[in-house]
Amino acid sequence: MKKLLLLFFLLAPGWVIAQTTAPAAGPTINFCGLDLALTPGCTPESKYSVRCQDYQMTWMYLDYNMMRTFPEQFAQQIQKKHKHTERQPLDCFIMNSPSKGFRLSYPTEAGGMAYELIAYGVANGQPVMIQLTLTTDPDKTADLPELPRQIVRLSK
Numbered sequence: 001m002k003k004l005l006l007l008f009f010l011l012a013p014g015w016v017i018a019q020t021t022a023p024a025a026g027p028t029i030n031f032c033g034l035d036l037a038l039t040p041g042c043t044p045e046s047k048y049s050v051r052c053q054d055y056q057m058t059w060m061y062l063d064y065n066m067m068r069t070f071p072e073q074f075a076q077q078i079q080k081k082h083k084h085t086e087r088q089p090l091d092c093f094i095m096n097s098p099s100k101g102f103r104l105s106y107p108t109e110a111g112g113m114a115y116e117l118i119a120y121g122v123a124n125g126q127p128v129m130i131q132l133t134l135t136t137d138p139d140k141t142a143d144l145p146e147l148p149r150q151i152v153r154l155s156k
Contacts (some may be wrong), residue, residue: 015066025153033126034095038144038147039145039147041053047075051143055132055145057148058130059130059131062128067129071102073120078116081107084107085105085106086105087103087104088102088103091115093121093153093155094121096121097122098155099122102117103116103117105137113135113137114133114134117134130151132144132152138154139154141154
């Protein structure tokens with residue numbers, strides 16, 4: 001009886017943990033310490049990039065010194081790469097923290113338009129810059145795809 005009771009106390013904690021562990025719901029990404037489920041049609045390209053049917057999202061963790069100059073340099077590189085780029089300032093939120101950025105639009109080689117939101121700020125104590133490339137021009141947060149909407153909120 002003592003052996004049976006000892007066996008029960010040794011196995012019970014593992015059985016309880018096994019019962020409470022949720023099965024994996026599918027692929028996820030980690031953004032500033034937050035695990036987010038990928039929506040159908042999306043695949044991670046790296047730890048810092050996701051490609052979906054209608055958009056691509058990339059993010060870079062920066063240090064505070066880089067935050068002062070890098071986003072501007074990055075936007076200028078995009079403008080040099082794509083002729084006839086229009087640029088507007090962007091006020092937004094990254095994970096509910098006020099952030100700044102740029103809204104870029106330019107014609108594509110295929111004859112359409114591409115729209116890029118470059119947002120930068122501090123989320124969960126981590127300086128970060130996000131590049132979101134879309135095939136449609138988002139006017140408000142509801143216009144963003146589901147996954148980016150969990151990270152970025154437009155001020156409009």
